[in-house]
Amino acid sequence: MFRYIIRRMLQFIPVFFGATFLLFALVFAVPGDPIQALAGEKPLDPTTKAVLDDRYNLDDPLFVQYGKYMGLLPQDEIEADPNSDVAGFAGVLQGEFGFSLTRRPVSDIMADAIPVTAKLGIMAFVFEIIIGVSAGVMAGLRRGSFMDNFVLLSTLAVIAIPVFVLGYAAQILFGVQLGWAPVNASGGSFNELILPALVLGAVSLAYIARLTRTSLHENLSADYVKTATAKGLPRKRVIGRHALRNSLIPVITYLGIDLGALMGGAIITEGIFNVPGIGREVFQAITRSDGAVVVGISTFLVLIFMISTLVVDVMYALLDPRIRYE
Amino acid sequence: MSDTTDTTPSTTFDHDTAREGSHAAERDFTPDGRPLPPKRDENLVSSVSAEQVTGEASLWSEGWRVLRRNPMFWVSAVIIVAMIIMALFPQAYLWFYNGDPNPDGVCTLSNSVNNPNAPNGGRPSTTNWFGFDIQGCDMYTKTIIGARISVFIGIIVTTFAVVIALIFGTLSGYYGKFLDTFITRLTDIWFAIPTILGGIVLLSVMGTRGMWQVAFVLTVFGWPSMLRLMRSQVISTKEEDFVMASRSLGASNMRLMVRHILPNGITPVIVYATIFIGSIITAEAALSFLGVGVALPAVSWGLMISQAQTRILQAPHLLFFPGMALAITVFGFLVMGDALRDAFDPKGR
Numbered sequence: 276m277f278r279y280i281i282r283r284m285l286q287f288i289p290v291f292f293g294a295t296f297l298l299f300a301l302v303f304a305v306p307g308d309p310i311q312a313l314a315g316e317k318p319l320d321p322t323t324k325a326v327l328d329d330r331y332n333l334d335d336p337l338f339v340q341y342g343k344y345m346g347l348l349p350q351d352e353i354e355a356d357p358n359s360d361v362a363g364f365a366g367v368l369q370g371e372f373g374f375s376l377t378r379r380p381v382s383d384i385m386a387d388a389i390p391v392t393a394k395l396g397i398m399a400f401v402f403e404i405i406i407g408v409s410a411g412v413m414a415g416l417r418r419g420s421f422m423d424n425f426v427l428l429s430t431l432a433v434i435a436i437p438v439f440v441l442g443y444a445a446q447i448l449f450g451v452q453l454g455w456a457p458v459n460a461s462g463g464s465f466n467e468l469i470l471p472a473l474v475l476g477a478v479s480l481a482y483i484a485r486l487t488r489t490s491l492h493e494n495l496s497a498d499y500v501k502t503a504t505a506k507g508l509p510r511k512r513v514i515g516r517h518a519l520r521n522s523l524i525p526v527i528t529y530l531g532i533d534l535g536a537l538m539g540g541a542i543i544t545e546g547i548f549n550v551p552g553i554g555r556e557v558f559q560a561i562t563r564s565d566g567a568v569v570v571g572i573s574t575f576l577v578l579i580f581m582i583s584t585l586v587v588d589v590m591y592a593l594l595d596p597r598i599r600y601e
Numbered sequence: 602m603s604d605t606t607d608t609t610p611s612t613t614f615d616h617d618t619a620r621e622g623s624h625a626a627e628r629d630f631t632p633d634g635r636p637l638p639p640k641r642d643e644n645l646v647s648s649v650s651a652e653q654v655t656g657e658a659s660l661w662s663e664g665w666r667v668l669r670r671n672p673m674f675w676v677s678a679v680i681i682v683a684m685i686i687m688a689l690f691p692q693a694y695l696w697f698y699n700g701d702p703n704p705d706g707v708c709t710l711s712n713s714v715n716n717p718n719a720p721n722g723g724r725p726s727t728t729n730w731f732g733f734d735i736q737g738c739d740m741y742t743k744t745i746i747g748a749r750i751s752v753f754i755g756i757i758v759t760t761f762a763v764v765i766a767l768i769f770g771t772l773s774g775y776y777g778k779f780l781d782t783f784i785t786r787l788t789d790i791w792f793a794i795p796t797i798l799g800g801i802v803l804l805s806v807m808g809t810r811g812m813w814q815v816a817f818v819l820t821v822f823g824w825p826s827m828l829r830l831m832r833s834q835v836i837s838t839k840e841e842d843f844v845m846a847s848r849s850l851g852a853s854n855m856r857l858m859v860r861h862i863l864p865n866g867i868t869p870v871i872v873y874a875t876i877f878i879g880s881i882i883t884a885e886a887a888l889s890f891l892g893v894g895v896a897l898p899a900v901s902w903g904l905m906i907s908q909a910q911t912r913i914l915q916a917p918h919l920l921f922f923p924g925m926a927l928a929i930t931v932f933g934f935l936v937m938g939d940a941l942r943d944a945f946d947p948k949g950r
Contacts, residue, residue, distance in 0.1 A: 286789075301803050
């Protein structure tokens with residue numbers, strides 16, 4: 276077990292640097308001169324361009340740029356340049372992600388917004404698990420029943436409807452027409468976040484329901500369930516303690532992978548409901564063309580995603596002994 | 602998930618089940634198309650009928666027989682064909698429609714939903730089925746034209762992902778050793794970046810964003826899941842008796858891969874590719890909605906919804922029609938994937 280965890284953590288290191296470098300290199304490879312883009316149509320004075328290139332490290336080779344961005348290499352000393360964006364910029368490993376157009380550190384923006392997004396994400400997760408698993412169990416216990424078909428069709432519909440359509444539809448229906456939920460969640464309180472969390476979790480909820488259904492149905496015909504029934508355990512206990520427990524293992528793995536989708540979804544959901552989280556910051560930064568904020572927060576989200584897959588892998592090994600003996 | 606996704610218990614399969622290569626088809630997929638780990642199920646019931654054992658042709662015809670009887674297959678087939686025609690020949694949906702006052706693509710601002718004097722206030726009517734948008738463009742025409750980008754991007758990205766998976770997934774799974782380690786590690790790295798997030802980062806720094814740029818970016822971040830599936834299929838198929846038999850008769854590596862392993866391992870990839878088209882269409886719409894997908898003046902469903910944002914409460918038809926078109930298309934591909942899985946997968950029967 277211990278060896279497995281160590282091995283998994285060591286694997287994390289190349290993936291971490293590989294993925295961040297990949298993103299960096301892809302952005303680097305995009306044609307076009309960012310400094311010229313700043314100046315617009317007007318040709319840029321070569322001296323100004325040289326200064327700007329130096330300020331943003333654009334005159335360095337790709338690997339050096341990456342090293343400086345990650346904080347593996349020290350920044351150049353930029354004397355007498357108080358406006359420098361990189362003056363005092365330590366790097367991603369030091370928890371800094373660059374500066375917004377208004378020269379606010381991206382890490383600062385994130386510090387304010389992360390608690391709200393975390394709250395929204397946790398609420399979405401809880402909804403997913405409670406509603407998704409119960410729907411899956413109801414469908415899985417009786418395959419082919421009305422409930423089963425209902426769950427199958429409704430989850431398919433939810434998966435097919437894009438989250439932004441679902442978000443606006445829920446906002447119009449529950450927020451405006453019925454008045455059950457606040458339309459705007461700019462306060463970030465629990466009540467305000469219920470509807471956004473349901474929208475955010477809807478697609479995953481549908482997948483969890485389908486996954487639980489298939490998994491439970493398969494486990495119900497397994498030998499150990501027959502044994503449990505044969506030795507006279509009440510049905511409730513057979514399902515609850517034996518079948519369901521094993522059926523939830525793939526669901527837990529799914530929750531880990533799902534986090535990546537949840538992050539993309541959070542950008543859209545927070546934008547629609549005006550939730551003051553990091554998703555809304557990205558949403559608004561795209562409209563403002565504030566590249567540093569978009570790239571900075573996205574990089575941060577990719578990091579979170581990597582760490583969470585690591586945690587899930589370890590958890591999975593704890594739950595399912597078959598993994599760690601491979 | 603490097604250690605969990607690739608473990609297909611190939612040894613637990615008997616010849617006939619594995620020749621259909623079906624166990625991986627049992628996987629479910631997350632919204633952004635990542636395959637879930639295979640269910641660890643040791644009680645595989647192989648319900649292989651006698652006629653299936655007789656040969657490949659009967660296997661496919663058996664699948665077709667099941668497929669034909671599934672009403673969901675026909676529903677999804679109609680949707681998919683309708684959407685592909687809409688993408689290729691939008692005129693097929695427009696020649697009988699007289700609602701658009703400017704069929705040459707010019708929009709009249711006086712028809713805008715913002716103008717109270719517009720025909721029927723810019724809302725849907727018997728002449729203008731889907732109403733007008735903020736720019737005074739006819740929504741029916743726009744919705745039909747918008748199919749092109751969604752469907753094309755879905756198909757282009759999936760084609761590229763399948764080609765990459767076929768070449769590198771097969772080589773990786775077949776030859777193993779250094780090549781396999783290299784490709785697997787590369788996939789691990791790529792897998793750490795969620796498609797939408799990577800798409801946002803890369804597209805937000807791109808100057809021009811047309812259909813090809815978006816398709817390129819979605820391919821760049823979308824291919825790993827397909828490759829993994831192909832690789833694990835090849836690994837489980839290459840150990841089969843019929844491959845061994847052919848090898849002992851002196852068949853070359855190329856012949857083994859192309860004639861024996863691929864035809865027997867490809868079914869789950871086809872199923873997944875169908876679902877993949879749906880998830881790519883969703884991803885394209887989400888990126889366009891966020892403002893980093895295809896840029897104006899392109900017409901795309903995601904872009905239409907994005908433009909409608911400010912007026913959605915007053916004019917819900919701006920959301921409803923492109924949203925429905927998107928949902929129906931994605932639904933079609935998802936259901937088709939499910940139907941194919943049911944038909945070509947003995948475990949599902």
